[in-house]
Amino acid sequence: MGSIVVQSLGKAYKQYPNRWSRLLEWLSPRKKIYHNLKWVMQDVSFIIRPGEAVGIIGINGAGKSTLLKMITGTTRPTTGSVSMSGRVAALLELGMGFHADFTGRQNVFMAGQLLGYSVEEITRLMPEIEAFAEIGDYIDQSVRVYSSGMQVRLAFSVATAIRPDILIVDEALSVGDAYFQHKSFDRIREFRKQGTTLLFVSHDKGAIQTLCDRAILLSAGHLAMEGKPEAVMDYYNAMLADRNKHSIHAVSSKSGKVQIISGTGKATVTELTLLDLNGCPVSLIEVGQDITLRVMVKTNELLKRLIFGYGIKDRYGQLIYGTNTDIKEVVFENIKKGAEIQFDFRFNMDLGQGSYSIQTALTDDGYNLSERYEWRELGLLFEVINTTKPIFAGMLWLNSKADGKLLNNN
Amino acid sequence: MEMLKSLWVYRGFILGSVKREFQSKYRNSMLGSAWMILNPLAMILVYTVIFSQVMRAKLLGVDSAFAYSIYLCAGTLSWGFFSEIVSRAQNMFLDNANMLKKLSFPRICLPAIVVLNASLNFFIVFALFTIFLLISGNFPGLVYIALVPIVIVLVLFALGLGLTLGILNVFFRDVGQFFGIFLQFWFWLTPIVYPINAIPLAFQSITRWNPMASIVEGFQLVLVQKQWPDWQSLQLVSSLAILFCILGLTLFRKHSGEMVDEL
Numbered sequence: 001m002g003s004i005v006v007q008s009l010g011k012a013y014k015q016y017p018n019r020w021s022r023l024l025e026w027l028s029p030r031k032k033i034y035h036n037l038k039w040v041m042q043d044v045s046f047i048i049r050p051g052e053a054v055g056i057i058g059i060n061g062a063g064k065s066t067l068l069k070m071i072t073g074t075t076r077p078t079t080g081s082v083s084m085s086g087r088v089a090a091l092l093e094l095g096m097g098f099h100a101d102f103t104g105r106q107n108v109f110m111a112g113q114l115l116g117y118s119v120e121e122i123t124r125l126m127p128e129i130e131a132f133a134e135i136g137d138y139i140d141q142s143v144r145v146y147s148s149g150m151q152v153r154l155a156f157s158v159a160t161a162i163r164p165d166i167l168i169v170d171e172a173l174s175v176g177d178a179y180f181q182h183k184s185f186d187r188i189r190e191f192r193k194q195g196t197t198l199l200f201v202s203h204d205k206g207a208i209q210t211l212c213d214r215a216i217l218l219s220a221g222h223l224a225m226e227g228k229p230e231a232v233m234d235y236y237n238a239m240l241a242d243r244n245k246h247s248i249h250a251v252s253s254k255s256g257k258v259q260i261i262s263g264t265g266k267a268t269v270t271e272l273t274l275l276d277l278n279g280c281p282v283s284l285i286e287v288g289q290d291i292t293l294r295v296m297v298k299t300n301e302l303l304k305r306l307i308f309g310y311g312i313k314d315r316y317g318q319l320i321y322g323t324n325t326d327i328k329e330v331v332f333e334n335i336k337k338g339a340e341i342q343f344d345f346r347f348n349m350d351l352g353q354g355s356y357s358i359q360t361a362l363t364d365d366g367y368n369l370s371e372r373y374e375w376r377e378l379g380l381l382f383e384v385i386n387t388t389k390p391i392f393a394g395m396l397w398l399n400s401k402a403d404g405k406l407l408n409n410n
Numbered sequence: 411m412e413m414l415k416s417l418w419v420y421r422g423f424i425l426g427s428v429k430r431e432f433q434s435k436y437r438n439s440m441l442g443s444a445w446m447i448l449n450p451l452a453m454i455l456v457y458t459v460i461f462s463q464v465m466r467a468k469l470l471g472v473d474s475a476f477a478y479s480i481y482l483c484a485g486t487l488s489w490g491f492f493s494e495i496v497s498r499a500q501n502m503f504l505d506n507a508n509m510l511k512k513l514s515f516p517r518i519c520l521p522a523i524v525v526l527n528a529s530l531n532f533f534i535v536f537a538l539f540t541i542f543l544l545i546s547g548n549f550p551g552l553v554y555i556a557l558v559p560i561v562i563v564l565v566l567f568a569l570g571l572g573l574t575l576g577i578l579n580v581f582f583r584d585v586g587q588f589f590g591i592f593l594q595f596w597f598w599l600t601p602i603v604y605p606i607n608a609i610p611l612a613f614q615s616i617t618r619w620n621p622m623a624s625i626v627e628g629f630q631l632v633l634v635q636k637q638w639p640d641w642q643s644l645q646l647v648s649s650l651a652i653l654f655c656i657l658g659l660t661l662f663r664k665h666s667g668e669m670v671d672e673l
Contacts, residue, residue, distance in 0.1 A: 014671070023582060069511075072514050073514035074510070074513065074514050074670060075511075076668070090514070092512050099430075102430055106430050106434070109430070110427065114420075
C-alpha cells in the first residue's frame with residue numbers, strides 16, 4: 001500500500017496551425033495528421049516506495065504540476081504509465097476544485113464524496129474538519145467569499161480528514177499563513193510516522209529538506225536529478241544562478257558528500273580550511289572556539305573586481321550565517337590572471353552541536369544578480385562538539401545568564 | 411460496462427451533486443423551494459386564463475375550454491425538458507472545467523448529473539400539471555401511462571445529442587453558440603405553440619422528419635386528445651436517440667482524455 005510507480009511518463013499537447021485544422025483532422029477519412037506535438041514532459045520515471053517522502057522541485061514551467069496532474073489522473077499522459085496502490089488524497093493548486101456557488105460545507109461533502117467517503121462518514125468527520133480548518137462561520141457561506149487562504153485551509157482539512165496511503169500536495173500550502181503551514185506540516189509529519197507516502201511539490205527549501213527523504217529535480221520536462229534533498233537542492237540553486245551560460249558539475253568529495261560547483265570559472269577556490277589559534281587545520285571544533293577560516297583563491301582570467309563570500313549551513317542546508325568581503329570592505333580590483341589571494345575570517349564558533357557545511361562564492365559584486373565566477377556548495381564540512389560548555393539545546397550558543405527570584409510562595 | 415460501474419461507485423457524488431444544485435438554486439431566496447412550485451403554477455395559470463378565458467382559443471375537434479392551454483403545457487413542458495438536458499449537457503464540461511482540471515473522477519458522472527437534475531425539475535413540474543389535470547377534470551385516464559416510454563425516448567435522445575454536442579463544444583466552441591441559435595428555430599419549427607393543422611399541408615409532411623415533433627405530438631395526443639400515441643411516428647426519434655447515444659459515447663471514449671488539455 002502506498003507505492004507510486006511512474007514509468008517513462010511523457011506529455012504532449014496538440015498544437016494546430018489554425019482553428020480549422022482540428023476540424024479537418026477529425027473529418028479526414030485517411031487520418032491525416034494536422035497537428036504538431038508540443039512536448040512538455042518526456043521520459044520521466046521513478047519509483048516511490050511505501051512510506052517514503054519525496055519532494056519535487058524545479059523552476060516554473062519545469063513540469064511539476066503537469067507531473068502531479070498525470071499522477072493524480074486529472075490529465076492523461078501521452079506516453080508511459082502511472083500506477084499507485086492505496087487510497088490517494090491530492091491537493092492540487094487552490095481549493096481542490098471547489099464550486100464557488102456552494103457553501104463550504106456543501107463543498108466538503110462534494111470533495112469528501114469524490115475521495116470516496118460516504119455521507120455518514122463525512123457527517124461524522126465534519127466537526128473535526130471544521131475545527132482543523134478554523135474558518136469559523138464561513139463554513140456555511142458560499143466559497144465565492146473565501147480568501148485563498150481559507151480555501152486552502154478547508155481543502156487541506158478535507159483531504160487529510162482520514163489518513164490517506166498516499167498524500168500528494170502541490171504548492172497549495174504556501175498560500176496558507178505561517179500558523180496554518182505549521183499546523184499542516186505537523187499533520188503531514190504525523191501521517192508520515194504512521195506510514196503515509198508523501199509526494200510534495202514546493203519551492204520552500206526548508207520544507208523539502210525537513211519533510212522529504214528524497215528529492216527529484218525536474219528541468220524542462222526531464223528528470224534532471226534525483227537524490228538526497230540537500231544535494232538536489234544545492235544543484236537546483238546552482239542551476240537557478242547559472243540559467244544562461246555557466247556549467248555545473250558535481251564532485252564527490254572524500255567524505256562522500258557531493259559538492260556542487262558552478263559558475264563561469266574565472267576564479268576558483270583552491271583551498272578552504274578552518275584553523276585553530278595555532279594555525280593547525282581542524283574539522284572538530286569546540287563550541288565557542290576561536291577559529292580562522294582561511295581561503296585561497298586563484299584567478300584564471302583578468303578580473304575587474306573580486307568579492308569572496310561564504311555561508312555556514314546546518315545539516316538541513318539552512319543558512320545559519322553568511323557574509324562577504326564587499327560587506328567587510330576587503331575588495332580587490334583589477335587582478336591579473338593567475339594571481340593568488342588569501343582571505344582570513346576570524347570568529348568564535350558560537351554554534352550548537354552538530355555537523356555544518358560551508359558554501360563559498362566568488363563574484364564581482366557580492367549580490368545575487370552579479371556574475372558568478374564560482375559557487376561551491378559543501379566546500380568544507382565540520383563538526384561542532386560540546387565538551388567545555390554546559391549542555392544547551394539548539395543551533396546557537398547564546399550563553400545566557402540565568403537569574404531567578406522567588407516572589408510569592410505563601 | 412466500465413462506465414456503469416464507475417457510475418455506481420460514484421453514486422454518492424452524483425446524487426449529492428444533484429441535491430446540492432437543487433438546494434443552491436433556492437438557497438438565497440426567502441421563499442425557498444416555494445418558487446419551485448410557484449413558477450410552473452404561474453405558467454399554467456397564464457396559459458389557462460389567457461387562452462381559455464380571455465382569448466377563448468379553441469382547438470379544432472376538441473370540445474373543452476382548457477384544451478388549448480393543456481396543449482400548450484404538454485408542448486412546452488416536454489420541449490423544456492428536452493432543451494434543458496441538451497443545453498446543460500453541451501456546456502457541462504466547460505462549466506465544470508475547474509473541477510475536471512483538479513479532481514480525478516469519472517467524467518461520465520457529469521452527464522448523469524445533468525440528466526438527473528433535469529428529470530427532477532421535470533417531474534416536479536409535471537406532477538403539478540397532473541394535479542391540475544385531475545382537478546379540472548381533464549385527466550386522460552389509462553393512456554397516461556403511454557407517457558412513460560415517450561419520456562424514456564426523450565431522455566435518451568436529449569442525452570445522446572447533448573453528450574455529442576458537449577464533447578464537440580470542448581474542441582470547437584462554435585458548436586455551443588450555433589446550437590443556441592438552432593434551438594430557437596427548432597422550437598418554432600415544432601408544433602408546440604400552434605397546432606400542426608394550422609400550417610400548410612406541404613410543411614406538415616416535413617414535420618414528420620422533425621424528431622422532436624413526434625415526441626411533442628405524443629404528449630399532446632395523450633394529454634389533449636386522450637388517445638394512445640402514434641407509435642409508428644416515434645420510430646425515427648427512437649433510432650436517432652440510439653444513434654446519438656452511440657455517437658456520443660464513442661466520441662466520449664475517444665476524446666475524454668484529451669478534453670482536459672483544452673479546458
